[in-house]
Amino acid sequence: MNIELPELATTVVGSFPSTPPVDALFKYCRDGQDPFHESLENAVEAQISAGIQIVSDGQTRNDMVKLFTTKLSGIRMRSKPVVIKEIGYKGPITVQDQKLAKQIIGDRALLKGIITGPFTLAMSCQDDFYGSMEKLAMGFAEALNKEARQLSEIVDILQIDEPFFSVEYPEYAGQLISTIFSGVKIPKAMHVCGDVGQIFSQLVELPVDILDHEFSAHPELMDIVSDIDFTQHIGFGCVRSDVNEVESIEIISERIKKGIDCVGQSRLLLDPDCGLRHLPPEVAKSKLENMVKARNVVIGNES
Numbered sequence: 001m002n003i004e005l006p007e008l009a010t011t012v013v014g015s016f017p018s019t020p021p022v023d024a025l026f027k028y029c030r031d032g033q034d035p036f037h038e039s040l041e042n043a044v045e046a047q048i049s050a051g052i053q054i055v056s057d058g059q060t061r062n063d064m065v066k067l068f069t070t071k072l073s074g075i076r077m078r079s080k081p082v083v084i085k086e087i088g089y090k091g092p093i094t095v096q097d098q099k100l101a102k103q104i105i106g107d108r109a110l111l112k113g114i115i116t117g118p119f120t121l122a123m124s125c126q127d128d129f130y131g132s133m134e135k136l137a138m139g140f141a142e143a144l145n146k147e148a149r150q151l152s153e154i155v156d157i158l159q160i161d162e163p164f165f166s167v168e169y170p171e172y173a174g175q176l177i178s179t180i181f182s183g184v185k186i187p188k189a190m191h192v193c194g195d196v197g198q199i200f201s202q203l204v205e206l207p208v209d210i211l212d213h214e215f216s217a218h219p220e221l222m223d224i225v226s227d228i229d230f231t232q233h234i235g236f237g238c239v240r241s242d243v244n245e246v247e248s249i250e251i252i253s254e255r256i257k258k259g260i261d262c263v264g265q266s267r268l269l270l271d272p273d274c275g276l277r278h279l280p281p282e283v284a285k286s287k288l289e290n291m292v293k294a295r296n297v298v299i300g301n302e303s
């Protein structure tokens, strides 16, 4: 990987609770001001004060699908987005938010950019134009490559989120990921949540540097990962993102030690299982704080 990462680098999958809540933010939108700036700043500052080393912009502006489908052409927004024409790139989608995040962070942390994957977007739409899931997903991949290239000038790591890969893994997955990452020179990460045990041997074939999965909700995945030869770093989900209970430092450090046994310390990054969007803000922050403390215990730097 062409970037020097801290030992057992701490990061996030991406999303963070919106503060104030998203409904209030939409109502508050007036005078040409962008109320999401405050929400983005809150998310970034919460991650930094928890001690996270590779932070995200928090994706507080919208959910992972609408964040992109509302800004691409060829889509009519209904409760489920409807594809009515060829998917096209109208212009920057998350670029401004990443610039703002970078500005807020300064040199206090690294920044991870996040794009919702072409397959997940395709599976989330009603297709009234392409008549083929593969063509629709490729349409998204080509459009989003333009976003990826711009983001790679701003962020330190670029991640594609493809939760739908664990539901159905398309045989053209490699083509989608190489298309979206074409021309991107910074480290590339791939987050797939859910149970990836059956597809892990295929995920390691993808042209990415980091594979990021839910090892806390699916601890059995560690046996599968141990049995397969691969070169990528592992984003090791070591706190649950689907339960409000904040795990103790002891529980998290035990999980981290198992992860080290599984792939070795030099190839491990630590993060929650998935995005934290649906947790109360104080719970999300406490989970990150305990994750950082557990990491420091494991590397013998607990003070």
Ligand SMILES: [Zn+2]
Pocket: 013, 163, 191, 192, 193, 194, 273, 274, 275
């Ligand atoms: Zn996820």
